[in-house]
Amino acid sequence: MPPALKALLAQLAGLAAAVALARTGALVGLWPLVSVQALVAATVAAGLRSARWWLPIHLGFLPLAVVAHGAGIHPGWYLAAFVILVLVYWTSFRTQVPLYLSNPATAAAVGKLLPAHPARMLDIGAGTGALLRPLAQARPDCRFTGIELAPATWAIGRLLLRRHANIEWLRGDLFAADWSGYDLVYAFLSPVPMAAVWAKASAEMPPDSTLVSNSFAVPGHEPDAVIDVGDRRGTRLFLYRMGARGERRSG
Incomplete structure (x- = not known):
């Protein structure tokens, strides 16, 4: 399974778990639900045998997204950051070769x-x-x-x-x-x-x-x-x- 598809499935699984708990009333409040989503996403990613460096990404993705949303940052900065990351890492999502610099x-x-x-x-x-x-x-x-x-x-x-x-x-x-x-x-x-x-x-x-x-x-x-x-x-x-x-x- 391509790494990007594994990441998507893990995030969707975490979201489904958070929504299910919210509907039952077992968890109340934004941050408990965000925490559950992050933990489930990381657990599913580990079960799908994603590379280890995906786990902190899953743990931090939604919490950081919530923090960024509350910070009121202009959307243009997100676009600029995305463009810079694409230009630097290009097809790393497919090749799974990050940027390493020899010392x-x-x-x-x-x-x-x-x-x-x-x-x-x-x-x-x-x-x-x-x-x-x-x-x-x-x-x-x-x-x-x-x-x-x-x-x-x-x-x-x-x-x-x-x-x-x-x-x-x-x-x-x-x-x-x-x-x-x-x-x-x-x-x-x-x-x-x-x-x-x-x-x-x-x-x-x-x-x-x-x-x-x-x-x-x-x-x-x-x-x-x-x-x-x-x-x-x-x-x-x-x-x-x-x-x-x-x-x-x-x-």
């Missing part, structure tokens, strides 16, 4: 994984180019490509990367891009698309290239190495050396 410590760790010779690296779902900027400065002999789909983050990245001649900045679907010409492909996505990432990497990446996944391992496949970045976030990089498909190990 400088992670960039330094990835830099150590680049070959000593001039290499090509691809950052899939590159956000604002936070990883590529320090890498391009540290390795001017290498060519870097970032691909990002969300319009706002892509535009910010284009602005920030305009002075880096060794960075190619693309807007598009990461799965539509060709990964065959890169020595290293870096992903900081979510657990959801990692099986598809692995399938594409196995089909397109050349032998002796490396797939690096920040925080999210490929399901069913043992990484060749795991690097602890040592930052406050506790970042871990999962490394997969690409060779002949039959040589890959399954966990």
Whole structure:
């Protein structure tokens, strides 16, 4: 079931429970009913096996909506906030890939994984180019490509990367891009698309290239190495050396 449909069903279930209790007179007053709706929505979402980050959304959705309604905020602000969120997160509701930004410590760790010779690296779902900027400065002999789909983050990245001649900045679907010409492909996505990432990497990446996944391992496949970045976030990089498909190990 699509995540958005799960969310809708959970909210409707919470609303139905609140309405039923209001009609029986078991609960009286706005906030008790709002609380019931939020708790039921979160419980149903958990029963539908929604991702864990949906639970606080369900718990806070209607209470925050009631508070916002009572604050008398002009509708135009809601429209502006909606447009900004759409431009930043774009199709995250479908891909289930939120916006993650790689920190400088992670960039330094990835830099150590680049070959000593001039290499090509691809950052899939590159956000604002936070990883590529320090890498391009540290390795001017290498060519870097970032691909990002969300319009706002892509535009910010284009602005920030305009002075880096060794960075190619693309807007598009990461799965539509060709990964065959890169020595290293870096992903900081979510657990959801990692099986598809692995399938594409196995089909397109050349032998002796490396797939690096920040925080999210490929399901069913043992990484060749795991690097602890040592930052406050506790970042871990999962490394997969690409060779002949039959040589890959399954966990």
